[in-house]
Structure formats: structure tokens, C-alpha cells
Amino acid sequence: MSLIAIDALRKSYGSNEVLKGIDLKIEKGEVIALIGKSGSGKSTLLRCINGLETINEGAITVGGQQLVNDELHLRNLRQKVGMIFQQFNLFPHKTAGQNVMLAQQVVKKKPKAEAEAMARRMMERVGLADKFDSYPDQLSGGQQQRVAIARALAMEPTALLCDEVTSALDPELVAEVLQVVRDLAKEGMTLVMVTHEMAFARDVCSRLVFMHQGRIHEVGRPEEVFANPKTPELRSFIGMAH
Numbered sequence: 193m194s195l196i197a198i199d200a201l202r203k204s205y206g207s208n209e210v211l212k213g214i215d216l217k218i219e220k221g222e223v224i225a226l227i228g229k230s231g232s233g234k235s236t237l238l239r240c241i242n243g244l245e246t247i248n249e250g251a252i253t254v255g256g257q258q259l260v261n262d263e264l265h266l267r268n269l270r271q272k273v274g275m276i277f278q279q280f281n282l283f284p285h286k287t288a289g290q291n292v293m294l295a296q297q298v299v300k301k302k303p304k305a306e307a308e309a310m311a312r313r314m315m316e317r318v319g320l321a322d323k324f325d326s327y328p329d330q331l332s333g334g335q336q337q338r339v340a341i342a343r344a345l346a347m348e349p350t351a352l353l354c355d356e357v358t359s360a361l362d363p364e365l366v367a368e369v370l371q372v373v374r375d376l377a378k379e380g381m382t383l384v385m386v387t388h389e390m391a392f393a394r395d396v397c398s399r400l401v402f403m404h405q406g407r408i409h410e411v412g413r414p415e416e417v418f419a420n421p422k423t424p425e426l427r428s429f430i431g432m433a434h
């Protein structure tokens with residue numbers, strides 16, 4: 193059984209149909225890059241997988257459980273499927289460590305000591321063991337994003353969704369965040385990422401999914417997709433991305 197199965201998914205905002213029948217199966221340990229032009233529906237697809245958007249038609253199954261529009265169910269789902277955004281969304285008046293502890297305590301009702309032990313392990317995993325007591329404004333953007341990754345990992349997700357996690361960063365800070373994502377991929381984490389980092393996608397991802405106007409146009413191994421794009425839309429997109 194696939195870890196994530198998306199069947200005939202449709203999603204509209206008012207009369208604007210943004211996802212027009214998406215079918216995609218994602219296996220455990222896969223690293224998927226969603227690529228495509230702005231407005232093609234990549235972020236919306238991620239948000240649907242995480243239950244942040246209600247869907248109009250079709251079905252999404254995560255770990256064998258079908259996603260239903262029920263608040264309790266969605267809260268459980270969001271615990272299983274972590275998400276990291278372009279903006280880090282850290283609480284400014286809490287230390288990095290407290291930021292990583294918070295959801296564990298509030299959502300998972302973990303005792304403080306247990307949440308702290310996990311937070312310390314995850315801060316170490318993203319290379320920030322020494323920044324546990326720093327406040328977000330004492331950290332670089334790259335470090336803040338790594339704290340956001342540690343926070344997501346502390347919830348022990350079965351998959352992690354990444355929505356343009358390096359787009360808000362200064363160019364010199366991109367590599368340190370991508371390195372953390374690369375390590376997670378190596379460790380076998382299931383990752384679905386919207387990215388404009390084509391070199392990274394080519395290097396790290398097991399499959400590329402090219403979206404165009406709300407549909408999946410092409411899916412394949414990065415080297416095949418880049419070497420042999422079948423549709424003019426992907427040829428044009430690859431041309432633009434270089």
C-alpha cells in the first residue's frame with residue numbers, strides 16, 4: 193500500500209478550478225519534487241495532502257486512512273504529515289528550543305522533560321545544538337528554517353511536506369537548509385517538496401512531478417524527465433529554469 197495515495201483529486205476556489213484531477217501515489221521513503229510554473233497548483237496540492245484545504249472531489253489516503261473533512265481527523269493527520277513553509281513562523285518571544293517543544297506539549301500532551309529531550313535531539317539533528325536557548329531574532333534565516341524543520345521532526349511525522357523552504361532565504365543561506373533536507377532524504381524520510389531548486393531536485397529526488405494548469409503533465413526519474421521532456425510545456429519550463 194502506498195504511504196500517500198491521491199485519486200482523482202479536484203479542488204476549486206470559487207469558480208477557479210485549481211486542481212483538475214490529480215492522481216499520484218507516493219511510497220514510503222520517496223523524495224518527490226513538485227515542479228511547475230507559478231499558479232500551476234503545487235502549493236494547493238501540498239496543502240490538500242496536509243488537510244489544510246478541503247477538497248471538492250476525489251480522495252486522499254495517508255497511511256491507509258482516507259482524509260475526511262473532520263476537524264479531529266485533520267488534527268491527527270497534521271501530526272502524521274509535517275509541513276514546512278517558506279516563512280518559518282517561529283514564535284519570536286520563545287527560544288528556538290521552546291519553539292521545538294511547544295507543539296509536542298500542546299498537541300501531543302507530552303511532559304515537558306520528554307518534549308525537551310526530543311527538542312534537543314532534533315536541534316542536534318539540524319546542526320543547531322548550541323542554539324537551543326537563542327531567540328529567533330538572534331538566528332539567521334537559514335538557522336530559523338532549520339529550527340522550523342526540527343520542530344516538524346519533533347512531531348515524528350511519517351512524511352514531510354516542504355513548500356519552497358528556501359525561497360525566503362538569502363542565497364548564501366540556501367545550502368545549509370538544503371543540506372538538512374538532503375540528510376533527511378538519505379535517512380529515508382518520505383519528502384514531498386515544492387521547489388525551484390532544479391539542481392537539488394535533480395540530485396536528491398527519486399521522482400519529479402511536473403504540474404501544469406492544475407494537472408500532472410509528466411512524472412519520472414529526474415534524469416529521465418530532464419533529458420527527455422515529452423511535452424512542450426515541460427521543455428519550455430526547463431528552458432526557463434536554466
Ligand SMILES: Nc1ncnc2c1ncn2[C@@H]1O[C@H](COP(=O)(O)OP(=O)(O)OP(=O)(O)O)[C@@H](O)[C@H]1O
Pocket residue numbers: 205210228229230231232233234235236237386
Ligand atoms: N486561498 C486561495 N484562495 C483563492 N485562490 C487561491 C488560493 N490559494 C491559491 N489560489 C489560486 O490557486 C492557483 C494555484 O495556486 P498555487 O499556490 O497552488 O500555485 P503554485 O503552483 O504553488 O504557485 P507558486 O509557485 O507561485 O506558489 C492560483 O491561481 C492561485 O491564485
